[in-house]
Amino acid sequence: ILNVEQSPQSLHVQEGDSTNFTCSFPSSNFYALHWYRWETAKSPEALFVMTLNGDEKKKGRISATLNTKEGYSYLYIKGSQPEDSATYLCAFGSSNTGKLIFGQGTTLQVKP
Amino acid sequence: DAGVTQSPTHLIKTRGQHVTLRCSPISGHKSVSWYQQVLGQGPQFIFQYYEKEERGRGNFPDRFSARQFPNYSSELNVNALLLGDSALYLCASSPHNPARLAGAPGEFFGPGTRLTVL
Numbered sequence: 001i002l003n004v005e006q007s008p009q010s011l012h013v014q015e016g017d018s019t020n021f022t023c024s025f026p027s028s029n030f031y032a033l034h035w036y037r038w039e040t041a042k043s044p045e046a047l048f049v050m051t052l053n054g055d056e057k058k059k060g061r062i063s064a065t066l067n068t069k070e071g072y073s074y075l076y077i078k079g080s081q082p083e084d085s086a087t088y089l090c091a092f093g094s095s096n097t098g099k100l101i102f103g104q105g106t107t108l109q110v111k112p
Numbered sequence: 113d114a115g116v117t118q119s120p121t122h123l124i125k126t127r128g129q130h131v132t133l134r135c136s137p138i139s140g141h142k143s144v145s146w147y148q149q150v151l152g153q154g155p156q157f158i159f160q161y162y163e164k165e166e167r168g169r170g171n172f173p174d175r176f177s178a179r180q181f182p183n184y185s186s187e188l189n190v191n192a193l194l195l196g197d198s199a200l201y202l203c204a205s206s207p208h209n210p211a212r213l214a215g216a217p218g219e220f221f222g223p224g225t226r227l228t229v230l
Contacts, residue, residue, distance in 0.1 A: 004154070006154075036221075041223075042223065043115065043116070043202075043220075043221040043222055043223050043224070044155075044202070044221040045221075046219070046220070089154055089155070091154075099157050099160065099168050099170075100145075100157065100219070101157065102147075102154030102155045102156070102157075103154050104152065104153050104154045105154055
């Protein structure tokens with residue numbers, strides 16, 4: 001059974017704070033690591049896909065890093081804004097199945 | 113451009129009944145996946161179809177079945193509903209062959225169908 005774990009489960013920060021959360025995944029049969037943002041009452045939206053050890057991706061104030069050897073990825077949000085409030089999901093892409101295995105998500109709430 | 117659409121948005125059924133959920137992918141997308149999301153957990157993979165053929169099945173009982181039509185839309189069917197089937201059912205589409213899906217830019221998700229089994 002492949003487990004993808006995210007921490008923390010939830011996070012409350014003040015507007016302007018920077019924050020980060022972790023996704024842990026199996027280090028074997030790695031193909032890709034995906035990050036999604038899921039706002040309430042909307043569809044999950046793809047943020048990043050990373051495939052190479054050491055990959056770093058950035059989209060505005062949000063960035064992500066990848067360590068495939070130790071099986072973790074960090075998502076960073078710089079200067080959090082209320083509109084960043086959402087659940088952030090990571091998903092592990094397995095090389096031998098082509099399927100995405102999702103973590104349980106980190107729910108971020110940014111207070112004005 | 114229309115995104116992935118799902119119908120219905122909400123559904124209430126009783127135990128033992130049957131349900132059919134529908135999904136229309138983004139135009140040009142040939143791959144459709146179905147996920148079940150229970151509160152407090154991440155989406156769990158149920159099925160994946162590509163070019164009308166099943167390409168993957170998650171760890172779900174035989175009560176769950178799906179199919180993909182020539183226009184690439186898809187249906188998820190669940191028989192003999194149980195209380196534990198209450199969940200948000202997400203459909204996702206992609207233009208990519210599932211063999212390369214795991215490394216491709218992420219799937220595009222629909223808004224989901226909220227199923228409540230009483």
